[in-house]
Amino acid sequence: MSKVRVLVGTHKGAFALTSDGKRQNWDVSGPHFAGWEVYHLKGSPADPNRIYCAPSTGWHGQVIQRSDDGGKTWEPVGNKFAYDGTPGTHQWYDGTPHPWEFKRVWHIEPSLTDPDKVYAGIEDAAIFESTDGGRNWAELPGLREHDTARGWQPGAGGLCLHTIVLDPGNPLRIFVAISAAGAFRTDDGGTSWKPINRGLHSQYIPNPTAEVGHCVHHIAMSPQRPGVLFMQKHWDVMRSDDAGDNWREVSGNLPTDFGFAIDVHAHEPETIYVVPIKSDSEHFPPDGQLRVYRSRTGGNEWEPLTQGLPQSNCFVNVLRDAMAVDTMDECGIYFGTTGGQVYASANAGDTWAPIVRDLPAVLSVEVQTIA
Amino acid sequence: MDTVIETVTIRVMLPAHLRTLARVGSEVALDVAVPATIASTLDALEARYPMLCGTIRDHDTLRRRPFIRYFACEEDLSHQPVDMPLPEAIVTAREPLIVLGAIAGG
Numbered sequence: 148m149s150k151v152r153v154l155v156g157t158h159k160g161a162f163a164l165t166s167d168g169k170r171q172n173w174d175v176s177g178p179h180f181a182g183w184e185v186y187h188l189k190g191s192p193a194d195p196n197r198i199y200c201a202p203s204t205g206w207h208g209q210v211i212q213r214s215d216d217g218g219k220t221w222e223p224v225g226n227k228f229a230y231d232g233t234p235g236t237h238q239w240y241d242g243t244p245h246p247w248e249f250k251r252v253w254h255i256e257p258s259l260t261d262p263d264k265v266y267a268g269i270e271d272a273a274i275f276e277s278t279d280g281g282r283n284w285a286e287l288p289g290l291r292e293h294d295t296a297r298g299w300q301p302g303a304g305g306l307c308l309h310t311i312v313l314d315p316g317n318p319l320r321i322f323v324a325i326s327a328a329g330a331f332r333t334d335d336g337g338t339s340w341k342p343i344n345r346g347l348h349s350q351y352i353p354n355p356t357a358e359v360g361h362c363v364h365h366i367a368m369s370p371q372r373p374g375v376l377f378m379q380k381h382w383d384v385m386r387s388d389d390a391g392d393n394w395r396e397v398s399g400n401l402p403t404d405f406g407f408a409i410d411v412h413a414h415e416p417e418t419i420y421v422v423p424i425k426s427d428s429e430h431f432p433p434d435g436q437l438r439v440y441r442s443r444t445g446g447n448e449w450e451p452l453t454q455g456l457p458q459s460n461c462f463v464n465v466l467r468d469a470m471a472v473d474t475m476d477e478c479g480i481y482f483g484t485t486g487g488q489v490y491a492s493a494n495a496g497d498t499w500a501p502i503v504r505d506l507p508a509v510l511s512v513e514v515q516t517i518a
Numbered sequence: 519m520d521t522v523i524e525t526v527t528i529r530v531m532l533p534a535h536l537r538t539l540a541r542v543g544s545e546v547a548l549d550v551a552v553p554a555t556i557a558s559t560l561d562a563l564e565a566r567y568p569m570l571c572g573t574i575r576d577h578d579t580l581r582r583r584p585f586i587r588y589f590a591c592e593e594d595l596s597h598q599p600v601d602m603p604l605p606e607a608i609v610t611a612r613e614p615l616i617v618l619g620a621i622a623g624g
Contacts, residue, residue, distance in 0.1 A: 180538075181538075182534070182535060183535065204535055204619075205585055206533070206535065206583065206585045206586060206619035206620070207535055207536065207539075207573035207574070207583065207586075207619070208572055208573060208583060209572070210539065210569070210572075210573065223539060223569035226571070226572050226573075227571070227572060227577045229577070229578065
């Protein structure tokens with residue numbers, strides 16, 4: 148029988164939550180790297196025992212840890228993220244030039260086919276690649292050297308590359324998202340990149356339809372239909388049917404279209420999930436009611452999912468990397484909150500129950516479905 | 519004829535996060551060529567425990583990370599030149615060189 152392993156990154160360590168296919172009873176292990184801030188950890192699709200984790204602290208900076216036994220033991224690997232060449236400047240908050248500086252890893256994305264190959268999205272925004280299991284990291288500089296990069300400005304959380312989506316049908320195609328530059332795509336394995344922000348409309352930049360400058364919060368894709376992308380932007384839920392070349396809004400009847408997390412059902416590529424957040428100044432659910440919204444029509448028509456979720460006095464946030472789906476026959480959905488809860492639904496969102504309630508603030512959630 | 523390099527044993531106390539990262543106790547003993555300095559002691563520390571590279575000082579510039587401090591003999595050596603010889607009590611191993619995280623960082 149298959150089992151699932153939920154990998155949770157928190158402000159003070161990483162946790163692994165495991166269950167059988169019923170997903171009712173859970174074993175909790177952790178904290179791993181207690182006291183370290185774990186923005187993200189993720190398992191290799193090619194070898195589920197291989198997990199990459201990115202802990203950091205304000206004192207000691209970034210380290211990368213790797214497990215080859217499903218998270219039982221860990222080995223520190225390479226933590227040197229040196230920009231290629233002389234990195235130059237991007238814009239600072241006040242519009243002045245600011246040197247590109249490595250601050251932390253936001254997102255780890257293991258290759259779909261090679262356990263030793265892994266990408267890292269970092270702040271200040273760049274994408275790095277390792278082909279030796281995380282020991283050595285090299286920038287794919289074409290992104291940071293894009294003509295528009297000198298004008299990229301950080302969002303409130305920094306100039307971070309926080310989303311990396313790999314195309315299972317085309318190993319040369321990668322999608323990334325940067326706050327607050329927008330979405331980009333490479334079709335040549337990372338050598339060259341182009342902005343893919345046509346159709347986005349952002350009132351908070353001087354030209355609301357500019358080529359770059361959009362605060363994209365997250366992008367999700369169904370592996371079954373790699374050309375179809377869903378985006379949670381700062382405001383607006385968006386959809387592209389042509390690999391990001393054009394976007395259209397699908398916020399529809401959502402109570403608010405601000406949010407961070409977005410994901411797609413494992414088997415139904417038109418079924419998508421978001422967690423609406425009240426606004427950019429009030430990072431909690433509307434009316435203190437924690438509700439996942441599901442669309443079975445690829446957007447526009449949304450239904451609230453509430454069973455098992457707190458419907459009063461709930462003022463947590465759900466961050467961009469804190470939602471994931473498993474690939475069991477009946478798709479499981481998971482998300483973590485800044486209040487330390489990790490909620491699971493074993494029936495595609497119809498009902499929910501907390502796996503844990505009192506972790507440190509959850510920064511990321513990933514799921515492995517293990518045969 | 520082989521050149522004999524004279525060394526001293528330097529005791530280094532590490533902060534909690536780095537002990538777990540390097541899987542060591544609160545203190546490590548390192549053989550460091552004379553004259554031992556903060557820089558040469560950290561070189562020896564990173565050579566033996568490469569996972570500590572970048573966690574105390576920058577990979578390339580070797581500058582101390584902002585929230586790291588070096589204490590010895592009840593003195594803060596953080597702002598001293600890193601190639602200055604360490605105090606006598608440190609090079610005779612009566613006292614440890616203390617690497618610690620400043621009260622910051624959350």
